[in-house]
Amino acid sequence: MLADNPALMGLLTIVIGVGACLGYFYFSNVILDTFIFPAKGKNAGKNINRANMVRPWLFLFPALFGLTLYLVYPVFETLRLSLTDRSQDGAFVGLANYSQMMSEAKFWEAVRNNLLWLIVVPAASTAFGLLVAQLTDRIKWGNIAKSLIFMPMAISFVGASVIFKLIYDTRPVDQAQIGVLNAVWLQFDGGGGSFIFLKLLPTVLLLAFMAAVAYVIWSSIQAVTSSRADRSFWTLFLRLVVVIGGLWLLWVSVGGLTGIWGVELPYGKPQTWLTLTGWNNFFLMVVLIWIQTGFAMVILSAALRGIPEETVEAAIIDGANPFQVFFKIKVPQIMGTIVVVWTTITLTVLKVFDIVFAMTNGQWETQVLANYMYDKLFRANDWGVGSASAIIIMLMVTPILVWNVYNARKEMR
Amino acid sequence: MDRIAGQKSGLTWAVHISVVALVALWLFPTVGLFVSSFRTADQISSSGWWGALFASEQNEVYRALDPDDHRVADGDMYVVKGNIFDGTPRAIRAWGVSSRDISAFQPGDTAEMKGGETLTLEADGSYVWRGNDKQISGRGQRIFVTSEVPPDFTLSNYETILFSGSGQDNMARAFFNTLTVTIPATIIPIVIAAFAAYALAWMEFPGRALLIAFVVALLVVPLQLALIPLLRLHLGIGIGKGYLGVWLAHTAFGMPLAVYLLRNYMVGLPRDIIENAKVDGATDFQIFTKIILPLSFPALASFAIFQFLWTWNDLLVAKVFLIDATGSTTVMTNQIVELLGTRGGNWEILATAAFVSIALPLVVFFTLQRYLVRGLLAGSVK
Incomplete structure (x- = not known):
């Protein structure tokens, strides 16, 4: 009877759950103080100290138990499963699952797409977030604007997928388009307007992007070669990674430029955006960028507010223009927060599953690791390869994990 | 400094305009969904939702009443009178009597056809069709009307989804299932995490720093x-698939953030209050329930x-x-994904x-935004 009425069951669970937790904490303390180490008799003082040694663990126990069982144990169990084969009754097969996975084209497609997501989504969300945070900083209705841009945070990935599927919707050429993107696309006819918006504007944006990347590369090379440089191994390593990543981005951008000018655009034909190989990944990323920008904006906006006013005033008195104030005074001061935002969004991206699952389900070369894993685990029922791909996700997360722990410990000292 | 002052007004305008543009861009997708949910299937497939907010132009063809039944003699001529709209008047922009020029006349004009046949259409849709015996016969005269249709919204979709729909189209059950999953999964972790956070924030014991690092590390584990x-564990110990399993999973998965967030907040509470209470003989349990919990309300709300x-x-x-497999415990997100598969075109x-x-x-x-923002600021690892 209870199972027929989930609402009642939920209510009962709250009462039982909360009651049990509170009861546990209360009675475990009472038992500790009155029976195990009573604060009376000849050992009173010693007992109080002993009880106070044990008490923290009473408080911590349920949380630690849950964390260990539900998060720590699975990491090792997944590692173990990734080395076994379910169809052979869980026999140890070494790295066979990994090598099988590596030989699948779909896996490499997922890795490639994940890397693309990892670059584009955090970069775009942070950039938009910073832009909005700065623009709304000084205007009266800034808070309303911020709360509207923040709103997608409340919308589920699945809801957002429906929203964007409507935008990308396609109808045959002789019917009215109900998807905004196609309606806009059909306005382009290959004339002057199309030239400006589809060739010139992207070129300018891409060139600006390349200039920014080149500037970052140049400044990190300069930082290494300058006489007062910090030459510890980690900073050198980090700068090397930045330079290599930047050069790769430049290379990709040059490819994009030739693409923009070389391609014949199919004007006047409605496009099925989600099946356009190569582009469709970006259409999926837009969904996550739309959601995550609000998060970046909120955090960066608070950081911008925290910048000491004097530094900005001093720069203005020295004749800095608003752009210089922003890029040379404000951005360097909130660099730490930008890194935090970037890594947090990176984590979200690594786990992104719902969007791909709901919009394309990894078809048309849009597979990502999280969805690949789901496919393996629950459709192919191949726990070995599924666990192996979960371990790959874990490996990609690990640098951030180390970095976060390092920072948290530094802060506590 | 006049350079800066001069630039400022120009820039302020640019800032206002770009913020308006960005907000519009960010709202546009959601508004599209919202508007579409109030339109009928025909409306959605016949025009983009952005057109639904404004009156649209519509071309229609009507026919005058059958002359054989309705004509009235008027001298040596015959007349058919009537109204093309049955009870639902529309604002007529223009009209015509030939498919080659469907907007030749304005309301109130009289169209003269061959041989003295005339037709007058008024703005309210009433017409007078006049001609000789031969002209006013056979089928009724065609009238082409270009009219303005006001925005038209309906609640029938919500009726279907919430009440009358059958099978997959009805979300009522999934709605309550989601609620059943959500509420215990929100409240129980708070209780457990709050105790742990208190221990990590205000109790001295060896290994505390290590445990905090442990929680920070678990924040990241996918x-x-x-x-x-x-x-496998759930199936092994007999919980199986069901509410209990999902509550346990959500409770544990939310735990790192809860502990981290609450501990960060509790550490910032004034030390004096807690030490005074200890001097007055309060136990840790009392300090926690009487002092820490009420003071930590903002952090509890953010995490919730x-x-x-x-x-x-x-x-x-x-x-x-x-x-x-029975699907009776489906939640809304899952049902929507299924709908995307089966009813992909039924917007x-x-x-x-x-x-x-x-x-x-x-x-x-929108109601609790300030707690959410506060939680975000405290919860991102600094």
Whole structure:
């Protein structure tokens, strides 16, 4: 009877759950103080100290138990499963699952797409977030604007997928388009307007992007070669990674430029955006960028507010223009927060599953690791390869994990 | 300094305009879904939702009444009178009597056809068709009308989704299932995490710093890793797939953030209050329930909102730990994904279902936004 009425069951669970937790904490303390180490008799003082040694663990126990069982144990169990084969009754097969996975084209497609997501989504969300945070900083209705841009945070990935599927919707050429993107696309006819918006504007944006990347590369090379440089191994390593990543981005951008000018655009034909190989990944990323920008904006906006006013005033008195104030005074001061935002969004991206699952389900070369894993685990029922791909996700997360722990410990000292 | 002052007014305008543009861009997708959920299937497929907000022009063909039945002699001529609109008048922009020129006349004009046949159409749709015996015969005269249709919205989609729809189209059950998953999964972790956070913030014991680092590390662990081992565990110990499993999973997965967030907040509480209470002989349990919990309300609220949004919007955990083969415990996100598969083109159903599922989070978001922002600021690892 209870199972027929989930609402009642939920209510009962709250009462039982909360009651049990509170009861546990209360009675475990009472038992500790009155029976195990009573604060009376000849050992009173010693007992109080002993009880106070044990008490923290009473408080911590349920949380630690849950964390260990539900998060720590699975990491090792997944590692173990990734080395076994379910169809052979869980026999140890070494790295066979990994090598099988590596030989699948779909896996490499997922890795490639994940890397693309990892670059584009955090970069775009942070950039938009910073832009909005700065623009709304000084205007009266800034808070309303911020709360509207923040709103997608409340919308589920699945809801957002429906929203964007409507935008990308396609109808045959002789019917009215109900998807905004196609309606806009059909306005382009290959004339002057199309030239400006589809060739010139992207070129300018891409060139600006390349200039920014080149500037970052140049400044990190300069930082290494300058006489007062910090030459510890980690900073050198980090700068090397930045330079290599930047050069790769430049290379990709040059490819994009030739693409923009070389391609014949199919004007006047409605496009099925989600099946356009190569582009469709970006259409999926837009969904996550739309959601995550609000998060970046909120955090960066608070950081911008925290910048000491004097530094900005001093720069203005020295004749800095608003752009210089922003890029040379404000951005360097909130660099730490930008890194935090970037890594947090990176984590979200690594786990992104719902969007791909709901919009394309990894078809048309849009597979990502999280969805690949789901496919393996629950459709192919191949726990070995599924666990192996979960371990790959874990490996990609690990640098951030180390970095976060390092920072948290530094802060506590 | 005049350079800066001069630039400022120009820049302020640019700032205002770009913020308006950005806000519009960010709102546009959601508004599209919202508007679509109030349109009928025909309306959605015949025009983009952005057209629905304004009156649209529509071309229609009407026919005058059958002359054989309705003509009235008027001298040596015959007349047919009537109204092309049956009870639903429209604003006529223009009209015509030939398919080659459907907007030749204005309302009130008289169209003269061959041989003295005339037709007059008034703005309210009433017409007078006049001609000789031969002309006023056979079938009724065709009247082409270009009219303005006011925006037209309906609540019938919501009726279908919430009440009358059958099978997959009805979200009522999934709505309550989602609620059943969400509320315990929001409240229980708070209780457990609050005690742990208090211990990590205000109790001295060896290994405390290590435990905090441990929690920070677990913040990052992708829950993808937990799926198979935990599902096996649940199946092994007899919990199986169901509410209990999903509550446990959500409670544990929310725990690192809860502990981290609450501990960060509790550490910032004034030391004096707690030490005074200790001097007055309060036990740790009393300090926690009487002092720390009430003072930590903002942090508790932030975490509650996070956990609520996350469990409400979750798809993966529900799919793995809750939804069994019968599908009777489906949640809204899962049902929407299924609808995307089976009713991919029925935007009136999809849009309404999606809006039903995002309505409650949006309400929570807008009413409790300040706690959410505070939680975000405290919860991102600095």
